[in-house]
Amino acid sequence: MPPGASPLSPLSPENLTVATTGASGSIFLKHFLLSVERDSRVKTVNFIASDSGLRVMAEELGVEGRSDLLRQIIGAPSVKIQQQSNSDIGANVASGSYPSDAMVVIPCSVGTLGRIANGTASRLIERAADVTLKERRPLVLCVRETPLNKIHLRNMSLAADAGATIFPLIPAFYYRPARLDDMAREFAYRVLAHLGMAQPDAFQWKG
Ligand SMILES: Cc1cc2nc3c(=O)[nH]c(=O)nc-3n(C[C@H](O)[C@H](O)[C@H](O)COP(=O)(O)O)c2cc1C
Numbered sequence: 001m002p003p004g005a006s007p008l009s010p011l012s013p014e015n016l017t018v019a020t021t022g023a024s025g026s027i028f029l030k031h032f033l034l035s036v037e038r039d040s041r042v043k044t045v046n047f048i049a050s051d052s053g054l055r056v057m058a059e060e061l062g063v064e065g066r067s068d069l070l071r072q073i074i075g076a077p078s079v080k081i082q083q084q085s086n087s088d089i090g091a092n093v094a095s096g097s098y099p100s101d102a103m104v105v106i107p108c109s110v111g112t113l114g115r116i117a118n119g120t121a122s123r124l125i126e127r128a129a130d131v132t133l134k135e136r137r138p139l140v141l142c143v144r145e146t147p148l149n150k151i152h153l154r155n156m157s158l159a160a161d162a163g164a165t166i167f168p169l170i171p172a173f174y175y176r177p178a179r180l181d182d183m184a185r186e187f188a189y190r191v192l193a194h195l196g197m198a199q200p201d202a203f204q205w206k207g
Pocket of ligand 1: 021022023050051110111145
């Protein structure tokens with residue numbers, strides 16, 4: 001994080017934690033990872049996938065198994081994205097002493113939302129989210145479910161009260177995306193802009 005930046009609104013996080021869980025919307029993860037891989041302001045990314053996240057990616061992106069996962073998602077080997085195991089509770093991002101600047105869960109299932117909102121930190125994704133909140137660092141939860149029951153709504157409210165940003169996977173339509181990839185990329189750009197990393201080719205509403 002640049003000197004002088006507020007921990008709640010980093011100007012441009014250099015070290016990001018990105019998690020993906022078993023909600024629909026793997027294409028949004030793909031464009032988020034492609035964007036951070038390309039953005040030279042981001043130096044390090046720790047990436048964690050839940051087992052259900054892998055299952056959904058198999059359906060939606062045709063990803064097979066765990067090996068070579070990043071190459072399968074972004075189409076090339078990554079230079080800055082390190083994959084961490086969700087069962088490795090001793091990984092770097094499990095500790096507040098590790099200098100992760102912010103964390104994004106994309107997509108975020110309502111199961112993971114519930115565990116984060118209630119402080120159940122038994123696997124790495126929930127533990128890293130718990131650490132992000134306790135260290136007062138930005139945590140963005142791209143929740144996807146519909147319709148929402150009262151438990152989901154309550155958990156979103158709990159997580160927001162603890163400092164998380166609820167950033168539902170709801171794309172915009174006013175820039176008339178022609179393809180799914182355009183829609184997912186613009187959504188990824190909105191998340192990055194929220195973290196202080198506006199993208200030069202992002203759509204801008206001119207009024
Ligand atoms: C194809 C598929 C799509 C799913 N879509 C959603 C979804 O949009 N939102 C959600 O909360 N759960 C969804 N689920 C269910 C979650 O994967 C399931 O609740 C899982 O236990 C979540 O685990 P995780 O939070 O550890 O990733 C989906 C499951 C499958 C197989």
